[in-house]
Amino acid sequence: MKLPSPQTLPEFQSVFPNEEACLLYLFDLRWPGGFVCRKCTGRKHYSYPLRRTVVCKTCRTHVRLTAGTIMERSKQPLLTWFYGAFLTTTLTPGISAVQFQRQLGIGRYETAFQLLHKIRAAMVAPERELLHGCVEIDETLIGGVHKGGERGRSTQKKTLVIGAVEVRQGRKRSVVAGRVRLRAIPDAACSAVVGFVQENVVPGTTVLTDGHNGYNALQRLGYQHRSEVAAALPLAHREFANLKTWLRGPHHDRVERKHLQAYLNEFAFRHNRRFWPFSAFQRVLQIAMKTAAPTYHELYQADEFGTDVHVR
Ligand SMILES: [Zn+2]
Incomplete structure (x- = not known):
């Protein structure tokens, strides 16, 4: 089944006019070939959009469509999540929590902040393939990242970031970047x-x-390692x-070191799907449907490099 991919805001609004439309979309993502009960394999069901629930007609098993997803236990309308996914993926630099909060009339900054971080958790595909060919x-060093989020204080410790970029052949013997992976590392x-x-x-x-x-x-571990002068x-x-320009953008002035990895994930996701x-x-x-996102508590208790919450 081909699910709609809206390309403009008016299109988005006509594809997703209400909660029910969003729920149907999640339904189709979970059961592309139609509902199948996991207990009795029955195919008939009732839908309860307000409760985000589907009930098997045969054995009455309840399935909460948002269980086991980044939207689990969220009180925000599904439409807010869908707007978040749409704006994050289609706007060129992405969207900041402040802008998102304003545009959707979300009461608290923390709610918008948390929601966007959960969406970022769905920007790392669990079954993604390793890079290959030539890398x-x-x-x-990524600088200007506020340690511990104490804004205005000059404890701007730099963070070391390691990156891998696939080398692909472009036209006329030029090389172009294939897929990218990035990780904040302690040293x-x-x-x-x-x-x-x-x-x-x-x-x-x-x-x-x-x-x-x-x-x-690396050579000993089976890689064809070639060390080049840096200019190569x-x-x-x-x-x-590009990463530094993007991080310096107006939206990201509040990136804390412990959440930098989430932005690195977002940057890599955008780069890898830029076309x-x-x-x-x-x-x-799709990834969101199979991903348990960091909870509020986990986001705020993240370790120095956010390894426990942002690396998957
Ligand atoms: Zn059943």
């Missing part, structure tokens, strides 16, 4: 950089790095420059 790896120790490569790149891949000897173990990593450098922003909307909701 540039490099690190950069450039061998264990951190090599661990990142192992989690994100298929063994056997040609891996280009700078001369940092932390990468030397053009794609990684360009992505880091298909409208299918990205559907993709986010």
